[in-house]
Amino acid sequence: MTPAHMRSDSNSRKTVVNRRSFLTAAGVAGATGLAGCVGGDGNGNGNGNGNGGTTGGNGDDDEITVYTNIPFEDIANAYEEAAGVSVNYNILGGPQPVTRYVAEADQEQYGVDVICNNSGVTWQLHDNDIPGELNVDEDTIESVFSLEGMRDAWEDALGDDVGRRTPPAQLLINGTHYNTDLVSDPPVEYTDFLNEQFENNITTQPYIQDVVLQAMEHYHGTETAEQWLIDYDAQGIDYLAGGGTLIESLLGEENMLAPYTNGFYASEPINNGAPIDVVFPRETYYATQTLTKPVNAPNPEGADDFIEWLLSREGQEVIQTLNGGSLPAHEDLDYGNDQVQQRLDERMEAYPDTPLYPSIQDPDEFWEYANRTEELIDVEIL
Amino acid sequence: MSVKTKTFEAANSYRPQILGGLVILCLSIVTIFPLLATFALSVYADGTSLISGFSLANWEQVLAENRAVLGTTVVYAFGAATLTTTLGVFLAWAIARTNIPLRRTYYYVVFGMLFLPPVVWEAVWIRLLSTNGFYQILLPFDFHIYSLPGMILVQGIFMLPLTLIVLMPMYKNIDNSLEEASRINGGGVLQTTWSVTLPLMKPGILAAFLLVLVLSLGSLRVPLLIGQPGNIYVLPTVIYQDAINAPIQFGSAFVNATLLILFAFPVFYLYKRVLGQTSRYETVGGEAFKQTPIELERRYRYGLSGVIGFTLLAIVITPVLVMVHGSLSPYLIPFHRVFTLEAPLALDQYRALVTDSSLHEAALNSLIAAGSATILTVGGAITISWIIYKSDLAFREAIDYISFLPIALTAVSLSLGFIAIFLGIFPIGIYGTLWIIILAYLTRSLPTTIRVVAPSVQQLQNELFEAGVISGASKLTRLRTILVPLIITTIHAIGAWRFAILYKEFPISILLEPSDFPLLAPYIFELGVQANFPRISAIGVAITVFLAIVTVLIHRIPASGGKL
Structure with missing residues (x-):
């Protein structure tokens, strides 16, 4: 099976209507008439953008192509308005922005200028020297490592140039969501999850447990962390896959708590008045949504310009509004x-001396923690 | 006689072989090539590389690790096929063979299920059968929706319209003088049905069972949306995960795709054989053929109608009501709070649909892709049916089998085969474009479309076309003025059905979706992953209404020219 939390959660799928894609579609549809035989002549993509690839990329200065897994319509529209550059983007589920790029690059088809994916997946690109170095202002790069310890942790694990090769555009803080109709006293420390009232009332994604072990080890040491994980599993956890599934489980009152869930999934129901709230316990970790310019991007200058804009205050303010509200890296x-x-x-005030833990999910560490987690509790991580 | 003329005559004398060979070549590119590519890459792909060195390591790894998945796949597919066939046989018999009240309404209710979009259907059943779901409260036992029985239930019910479409014509074509003879000899309705009707229908029932079996083997929606959250994996989900997750494992993906094809192939072969038997049974009545319904006594008539009405209320109408209610809700609401919740129902989600340009683009793209593929599929099915039953081309039996082959390929394996061919082996520029979507839709749709179109073409009398030739009409004119008007009813039905399925097609769309051409089903899937139940419910209602309107419009397309 596949590395688990690297699959990460899929986010919303939004794409901008642009004239080019419509004309491409209309042109191809109009030309279709081969009645069951193979169509196309090698140029059948109809892009007319001269890259010769088939992945929707381009070589035009006024267009860039992005593979992403977060809502992108607002970002693309704002950039088009600010810079006059059209952003063609494809929102793919979970790790697909990276995996699809890798599969296409393996066949020497390069059509992507920017990859926007979770750090847990993006780090694998470093192993293959895929991220190109950005030609972006140093102050801009500095401004997006906002939480204490984050930059040091990234650089220790992935090298000094990590900020210039895969800077974060968004922070993904996994909080504990709960149903406010069912829980009046939410947990503020991880030991609180072991309370009797939560027995058989917790839902969690199984393949996130290895990161939890990693974070708990950081906060409490190996022995405590491992014992805690065993005790937590003994609470009768309802292991369900998908962050959205967990929030649905809370809304449906099938469970009370959904620890380690990205707030991304709950923002909109919360805004709509749903009985959902979130708490960030003492032991909270986070990851990032990173931006990568592949070394073989067809429009590298366009990629640099776009990434610089998205990391700027103007771009980060757009990130702030995504999906009912998210946390920019600025x-x-x-x-x-x-x-x-x-x-x-509230969490920062309660534990001023305990910063959030910036989880590192590079492949080597991932395998180590995944194997240990599977040994500790009977949950399939891999 | 000149050399040129001799050459022309020689070529003309081989025309049936040449044209037949060309047809086979065209069909092979989208059927046999993906099949062979899948087999080959199972021993050549490695990790991200589609073509690496020869190795059996992929097979060794998959067979060592995935045995449980193979078993689950078989149980899931057999379970769904059994459930669907059982329900379908009962409903089709009652609707087609008896005089129960509301039988036409019941048929339309089941047929309407074809319009329900992916993801929404699964989400609705999750709501109904979750811990606090309406059905869970009614059930005397715990039923966990994220389980193998949950998968079987949802898939089995979803396949019901297809089963009915296969079975209804067969039931209607039974000569009921045989049933009358049984009744005259003292047999009751149940005994007659058991001893006369069902044996006559056996090949048809088996065909429906095998069709659902092979389609369920390759289905991705239910396994992804209901199986995966509960950590229950079948071959299509494993293939999907291997193909998209980090790190990509094309090797094991192609091994699993090969295994899926190997599972599906015997089913495909049996299905093809059984189809031959069904056509034999359809002509059993000869000239004394009678098609009158079984006259049930009043109390049985209404009793049976009530049972069917209740069944459809449970499996179709209530889920649709849940979808409609969900579309009006501000957020997902558990059943026991539906009538006490202070938050009012509102049209907010529908307003959001109006301004959602991403949805509009995906809907328009799917309209273009599904519309193009539908036209090509119906045209291709008529052409191939014509070739098989009415032309003098050589290799007609081979053409028949090859055009049916995609059923055995299954949607997931076919998509993977297309990736192999058009990304790796012959990168001719269609990977990542609308072309590959249309081609995959077409390939996937041809077999079942031919199955519906072929009998209509087969029964046309050759004299009609000979008259056209004598009157000097060109081939195109004969096609337009003779063939199309004669089978226009079939074209309407299959066109509407095919478009409804392709517009919301899921596995091919999610695996082959072009970068700059987003499609509707993956869009809804991502909304579903976000747990945005109100939004996907509103989209579900909108798509259902849209497809119903399109179906009506398609049925109003005249045979040639004229107004709608």
């Missing part, structure tokens, strides 16, 4: 959802 910007930001502030 040091001066808060969570785009007031309620969630308030919970984050």
Whole structure:
């Protein structure tokens, strides 16, 4: 099976209607008439953009192509308005922005200028020297490593140039969501999950447990972390895959708590008045949504310009509004959802000496923790 | 006689072989090539590389690790096929063979299920059977939706319209003088049905069972949306995960795709054989053929109608109501709060649909892709049926088998085969474009479309076309003025059915979706992953209404010219 949490959660799928894609479609549809035989002549993609590839990439200065797994319509529209450059983007589920790029690059088909994917998946690109170095202002790069310890942790694991090759555009903080109709006293430390009231009332993604072990080990040491994981599993966890599935489980009152869930999935229901709230316990970890310019991007200058803009305050303010509110990586910007930001502030005030843990998910560490987790609890991580 | 003329005559004398060979070549590119590529790459692909050195390591690894998946796949497919066939046989018999009230309404209710989009259907059943779901409350036992029985239930019910479409014509074509003879000899309705009707229908029932079996073997929706959250994997989900997850494992993906084809192939072969038997049984009545319904007594008539009405209420109408209610809700609401919740129902989600340009683009793209593929599929099915039953081309039996082959390929394996061919082996520029989607849709749709179109073409009398030749009409004119009007009803039916299926097609769309041409089913899938139940419910309602309107419009397309 596949490395588990590297699959990460899929996010929303939004794409901009652009004239080119419509004309491509209309042109191809109009030309179709081969009645069951293979169509196309090698140029059948109809892009007319001169890259010769088939992946929707381009070589035009006024267009870039992005593979992503987060909502991108607002970002593309804002950039087009700001820079006059059209952003063709394909929102793919989970790790597909990286895996699809890798599969196509293996066949020497290069059509992607920017990959926007979770750090847990993106780190694998470093092993293959795929991220190109960005030609982006140093101050801009500095401004997006906003939480304490994050940059040091990244650089220790992936090298000094990690910020210039895969800078974060968004922070993904996994909080504990709960149904406010069912829980009046939410957990503030991980040991609180072991309370009797939560027995058989917790739902968790199975393949996130290795990162949990990693974070718990960071906070409490190996022995405590391993014992805690065993005790936690003994609570009768309802292991379900998919962050959205967990939030649905809370809304349907099938479970009370959904620890380690990205707030991304709950922002919109919260805004709509759903009985969902989030708490960030003492032992909270986070990952990032990174931006990568592949070394063989067909429009490298366009990629640099776009990434620089998205990391700037203007671009980060768009990130802030995504999906009912999300957390940009810019040091001066808060969570785009007031309620969630308030919970984050409460956690920081309660534990001022315990910074959030920036989980490193590079492949080597992943395998080590995944194997250990599978040995400790009977949960399939891999 | 000149050399040129001699050459022309020689070529003309081999025309049936040449044209037949060309047809086989065209069909092979989208059927046999993906099959062979899948087999070959199972021993040549390694990790991300589609073509590496020869190795059996992929097979050794998969066979060592995935045995449980193979077993689960078989149980899932057999379970779904058994459930669907059982339900379908009962419903088709009651609707087609008896005089129960509302039978036409019941047929339309089941047929309407074809319009329900992917993801929404699964999400609705998850709501109904989750811990606090309406059905869970009614059931005297715990039923976990994220389980193998849950997968079988949802897949089995979803395949019901297809089973009915296969079985209804067969039931209707039974000569009921045989049933009358049984009744005259003292047999009751049940005894007659058991001893006369069902044996006559046996090949048809088997065909429906095998068709659902082979389609369920390759289905991805239910395994992905209901199986995967519960950590239950079948071959299509493993193939999907191997092909998209990090790190990509093309080797094991192609091994699993090969295994899926090997499972499906015997089913395909049996299905093809059984289809031959069904056509024999259809003509059993000869000239004394009678098609009148079984006259049930009043109490049985209404009793049976009530049972069917209740069944459809449970498996179709209630899920649709849940979808409609969900589309009006501000967020997902558990059943026991539906009537006490203070938050009012509203049209917010529908308003959001109006301004969602991503949805509009995906819907338009799917319209273009499905519309093009539908036209090509129906045209291709008529052409191939014509070639098989009415032309003098050589290799007609081979053409018949090859055009049916995609059924055995299954949608997931076919998509993987297309990736292998058009990304790795023959990168002719269609990977990542609309072309590959249309081609895959076409390939996938041809077999079942031919199955519906062929009998209509087969029964046309050659004299009609000979008259056209005598009157000097060109081939195109004969096609337009003789063939199309004669089979226009079939074209309407198959066109509407095919478009409804392709517009919301899932496995091919999600695996082959072009970068700059987003499609509807993957869009809904991503919304589903986000747990946006109100939004996908609203989209579900909109698509259902849209497809119903399109179906009506297609049925109003005149045979040639004229107004709608």
